[in-house]
Structure formats: structure tokens, C-alpha cells
Amino acid sequence: MAAVTSIGETPASTAASRPRGMHAGRKRRLNAFRYVVFTIFGLFFLLPLLAMVRFSLEGAKLGTWSVTAWKQIASYQGEGVPPLLSSIEITLELAVITSVVTLVLLVPTMIWVRLRVQWLSRTVEFLSLLPLTIPAIVLVVGLGPIYNQIQHYSLSALMLFWVYVILALPYAYRALAAGLSAIDVPTLSEAARSLGASWFTVMVRVIVPNMRPAVLNALLLTWSLVLGEFTIAYLLLYNNLPAELYAISRNTPNAGVIFSTSTAALLFAFVLLLILSYAGRTRRGRG
Amino acid sequence: MTAAPETKAARTAVEVRLEDLSRHYGPVVALDHLDLTLEPGELIALLGPSGCGKTTTLRLLAGLEDADTGRVVVGGRDITGLSAAKRDMGMVFQAYSLFPHMTVRQNVAFGLRLRKVSAAQRDKRALEMLDLVGLSVQADRYPHQLSGGQQQRVALARALAIEPQVLLLDEPLSALDAKVRAQLRDEIRRIQLDVGITTLFVTHDQEEALAIADRVGVMREGRLEQLAPPTEVYSRPATSFVAEFVGLSNRLAGEVRGGEVIVRGCRLPLVERDTPDGQVVALVRPEAVSLASNAPEPGTEAGSGPLTGTVIAITFLGATSRVTVDLGDTRVMAQLPTSEASALTAGSRVVLAIRPDPVLVSAGADPAAAVAGEEA
Numbered sequence: 001m002a003a004v005t006s007i008g009e010t011p012a013s014t015a016a017s018r019p020r021g022m023h024a025g026r027k028r029r030l031n032a033f034r035y036v037v038f039t040i041f042g043l044f045f046l047l048p049l050l051a052m053v054r055f056s057l058e059g060a061k062l063g064t065w066s067v068t069a070w071k072q073i074a075s076y077q078g079e080g081v082p083p084l085l086s087s088i089e090i091t092l093e094l095a096v097i098t099s100v101v102t103l104v105l106l107v108p109t110m111i112w113v114r115l116r117v118q119w120l121s122r123t124v125e126f127l128s129l130l131p132l133t134i135p136a137i138v139l140v141v142g143l144g145p146i147y148n149q150i151q152h153y154s155l156s157a158l159m160l161f162w163v164y165v166i167l168a169l170p171y172a173y174r175a176l177a178a179g180l181s182a183i184d185v186p187t188l189s190e191a192a193r194s195l196g197a198s199w200f201t202v203m204v205r206v207i208v209p210n211m212r213p214a215v216l217n218a219l220l221l222t223w224s225l226v227l228g229e230f231t232i233a234y235l236l237l238y239n240n241l242p243a244e245l246y247a248i249s250r251n252t253p254n255a256g257v258i259f260s261t262s263t264a265a266l267l268f269a270f271v272l273l274l275i276l277s278y279a280g281r282t283r284r285g286r287g
Numbered sequence: 288m289t290a291a292p293e294t295k296a297a298r299t300a301v302e303v304r305l306e307d308l309s310r311h312y313g314p315v316v317a318l319d320h321l322d323l324t325l326e327p328g329e330l331i332a333l334l335g336p337s338g339c340g341k342t343t344t345l346r347l348l349a350g351l352e353d354a355d356t357g358r359v360v361v362g363g364r365d366i367t368g369l370s371a372a373k374r375d376m377g378m379v380f381q382a383y384s385l386f387p388h389m390t391v392r393q394n395v396a397f398g399l400r401l402r403k404v405s406a407a408q409r410d411k412r413a414l415e416m417l418d419l420v421g422l423s424v425q426a427d428r429y430p431h432q433l434s435g436g437q438q439q440r441v442a443l444a445r446a447l448a449i450e451p452q453v454l455l456l457d458e459p460l461s462a463l464d465a466k467v468r469a470q471l472r473d474e475i476r477r478i479q480l481d482v483g484i485t486t487l488f489v490t491h492d493q494e495e496a497l498a499i500a501d502r503v504g505v506m507r508e509g510r511l512e513q514l515a516p517p518t519e520v521y522s523r524p525a526t527s528f529v530a531e532f533v534g535l536s537n538r539l540a541g542e543v544r545g546g547e548v549i550v551r552g553c554r555l556p557l558v559e560r561d562t563p564d565g566q567v568v569a570l571v572r573p574e575a576v577s578l579a580s581n582a583p584e585p586g587t588e589a590g591s592g593p594l595t596g597t598v599i600a601i602t603f604l605g606a607t608s609r610v611t612v613d614l615g616d617t618r619v620m621a622q623l624p625t626s627e628a629s630a631l632t633a634g635s636r637v638v639l640a641i642r643p644d645p646v647l648v649s650a651g652a653d654p655a656a657a658v659a660g661e662e663a
Contacts, residue, residue: 183387184382184383184384187380187382187383187384188384188386190349190351190371190378190380190384191378191380191384191385191386191442191445192386192397193350193351193370193371193372194349194351194371194372194374194376194377194378194446194455195377195397195398195401195445195446195449196372196373196375196398196401196402196449197372197397197401198372201401206386209386209388210386210387210388212388
């Protein structure tokens, strides 16, 4: 009887173990493939960054090391361009203004559309995503006459925020839309309304606090865009950080400060990303 | 859990009148000239199938939607033009509606904060309300740390914290499992009686409506078919729709003759005594059908009568069981004590009897669908 049971069990146990074995083998191969892909792409992205860091630390003689280029960030001034520090300031100010204007424009609009005029949502989405399909050069050509007028009143590079808001719209919209879809906006707002909240209170005290991660994501994307935007600033003859770095590279091709400043901007964006991610995670601690 | 005495009848209960309310969504009529009055302190449950207008009624009362025509009068004051924020009504929603970024205490105190109640007072009131729903120990938790039933209890506490004139409950139990639903249903009724607040409760669950309400309003296509105490809605349905929607009904062919209906040889009184003579379909409750005898001798009169048949299914419901009997040309459901039904098996021959309760009839209806009104 025992033998019968054993014989009877063997095929079943083999059949049961075979898929597990196959599964384990397949999983191993898949993992190996993942590591290979990860390594290749990691090298692809990291090597230029490491090279940039290395160049920023290049000494006066080739092959030597120095932190001079990093020390120069605060004081460097290329020929025929404003001080590097001022363009960094302007770029950061632009990032703040652009992100604030984008959020002030988009957040209430999107909440309102979701709550009251749902039928407009497709139109708002289309308009918000439209800048993605328009090349920067086309935007510049279209905006050229407007900026000619603007420059009559102000030459400040901060005026770039108008066009940067347009550029940031699609990214901010997608981030905010994801956040909005994660919460039951109609029910929360109706609950708040039934408790006596005005529409303003509903937005500020109920909806926005619940889409904090989405707002932070939109903020991050907007900042990343502004910190790296070159084409429009350059073509409209404004000096932001990327345009300044380009000008320096043209005048003094070996200046390590280009690399130190670029690396610093990259590190800044990375730290910002970490801060925003952390802020998004710890949101439940407050209310 | 103890009820906080301070909450009892915090305000004088008010009368609510919905007068001639209509609401259309394009060509669809959601509400068709509805008139409904809630007496002070009364709990009315609106019951009906999807799309019958019950939720629309509640939303119009809450001010979350605007009526096409009609008036909403609360405590003698016309509030038709007031926004939801100014209507002074507490509302509990079907979906979980607690603000996720606030603690339970902050949620309950939210309405008081908007009313600029001092921090100390709103904290005291929030804890009172949480005590009322038995959740004061969870005051500092976040909604995602609570179960569905607890969230709905907090939502109830939040709605009551502002001492509203009217409490509106929009299928608050439908997302909960059966056991929690029954517990919370009783809890809601206890609190409603304790606070003494005029309440409108919307549900599609007939058991819930019959268990909780002072009066049940059965709605169909934007109109009230019947508004009556639960026992009356069940035992004396005003229309065949109500009879079929509330509880189960056997649809049996019969003949009206002289103010009675004769169904398979049984004379039954009519709810509507002025029904004209003729062929009809009678709606007979399963609990009005009983077992006259089992195992009748084949070939005898009992073994071949119009109420003799074969058991084809027995559904255990707890104290009672539902027995489906095939009578040859139709099937009949009988609700029997389980002790009686357990003696039967599928295939048993039985003789049924019909208790002479007043029945509704629908003239010319097709009796083919033998059992109407699925239980929710």
C-alpha cells in the first residue's frame, strides 16, 4: 500500500516541482537580464556625468586634480557676459516664479473642472498638453513679437516665466491629474460643503492637502524644466544659467567652471528631488 | 459605549417639506413632482431600484443639486435657493468621505472649525461625538488606519458634530460587510433616536429600510409609490410594484370573483376590494404559504390537488428555510420554520396551504415569472 501511495504520489510531486523548477530558472535568467540592462543603461548615463565631474576637478596641468573650478562658481565672469552667480540667481528665481504661477493657474482650474465642469476636462487636457507638440523654435517665432513688446518694459530675464509656464503646463498637468484621480474629489468636496465649507475652503483645506505629492511632483518637473531650458532663453537673447554656460564655453572652452556649475545644478536638482520625495512621504504626519 | 447626554435633542427637531420637486437630466426624468414631508424627529427611508430618484431627492434636499421646479422647506423656512454650505445639514455618504489628511478628531471638528468655535470647545464636542459612536479611543488615528465601519461611524459623528437641523444618509452602509452593516444600522437608529434629529435615509436594501425607518418611501421612476410604516409597506403594499420590490412574492394565476380572489382553490381576500371580476395574477408572500401535509398518498385527493407538488430546492436561512415547490404548471416558494423544512428533502411530495392574508392582484400580468422581487 505504501508502495502504491508512493508511486501514486511521485508523478504528482514531479509535476508540482517541475513548474517550480522552471519558474526558478526563468526567474534567474530574468534577473540576470535585468542586471545587464541596468548596468548598461547605468553606464550610459553615469559615464558622461562622471566625466563632467572629472573635468570640473581638472587642474591647471592635464591629469592633475583641483577644486578651483568649484571655488570659481561664486565669482566667475566670462568675457561679455554677466557674472555667473547672477544667472544662477535668475534661473532659481525663474524656477520659483514659474512653478508658483503654473500651480496657481493649474490647481484651481483642474479642481474646478473636475468638480463643476467635467465636460471641459478634455479641452483643458488638450490645451495643457499642446505645448508638448510645439517645437521650441516655433514657440520662439510665435512669441518673438510679444517679447519684443515685453522688452520695451523690462529687460529682466525673469520675463521668461511667461513662456516657461507654457512649457511646464504639460508636465505639471500630468502630475496633478494623476494626483487628482487618486482621490475622490466629488465626495470629499460634497462632504466639506455639507459641513459649511465655501468652495475656496474646499480647495485649500480639503483637496490640495490631499494632492500634496502630486503638487510636489509638478513642482519638481517645473523646476527641472526651468533649470535646464536653453533654447528659448538663448534665442530670445536672455541670459539664464544654461545660456550663460554656453556663452562661457564659447569664450573660454577650457574653463572648468562650466563643468563645476553644471554638476552643481545637477546635484541641486537631485537634492531637490530627494527633499520633495521625502516631503511627499511624510505628509500624513500633519494635518 | 455610552450615549453622551449632552447630545440628546441638542436642537428642536424640525419638519422638512419637499414640495413638487422635479429634476431632469436631459430627457431623463429623475424626479417627477415629488411631495414628501418628514415629521420632526422622524426617520424616513427612501427605498427603490437604481435610478428611481431616491439619491436625487436627498441631493436636492442637501443642496448638492438644484431642482428644476419645487421648494425645499425646513422648519418652515424656504431654503430652495441656499447653497449646500448654508443649509445646516449633516450628511453621510456612500463612499468613504473622511478627509484623509486629517485625524479622526480633526475630521469631526472640521465643521465646528468652519463655524469658528474655539479650539477647546470643538475638541470637547468632537470627543463627545466620538464617544457617541464609540470611537473616542481612535481620535488621533488617520482614516486609513480605520476599518470601513469605523470610518462610517466617524462620518456620522462628523455630520452630527455641527448640530445640523437634518441628517442625510446616502446609502451609508452599502460598502460594508453584512455583519458590520447590521451592527451599524442599529447604531445609527439608536443615535438618531438619542439625538432626535429629522433624518432622511436612502437605501436600495429593503431589509435595511424596513429595519431602521419610522416610515418607508418606496420610489419608482421619480415618484413615491407608497409612503407608510414598514409593516404596512410589507403587509399591505399599495401597488404591485411595491409588493414585488419589497420582499418576495409568488405570482400565482387566480380569478377575482365577488371581492375575493380564488388561487388554486383557496379563497383569499383582496387588498383592493373593488377589483373587477376576472382573471388576474395574485401576489402571495412566501411566508403566507405553509405546509399542509407531506408525503400525500399518490392517487388520493390530497396527492393530486392544485397545491400538491414536489420539493425541488430548500434554502437554509437560519431560523427559517425557503422551500421551492414545483406544482407542475408553476413553482411556489414557501417560507417555513427550519425545524419543519428540515424534515423535507428535494423530491419530497408535499401539500401546501395558503394563509388567507389580503393579497394584491395585477390584472392581465404574466404569471410566468413565478417569483418576483429578489431580495437585496
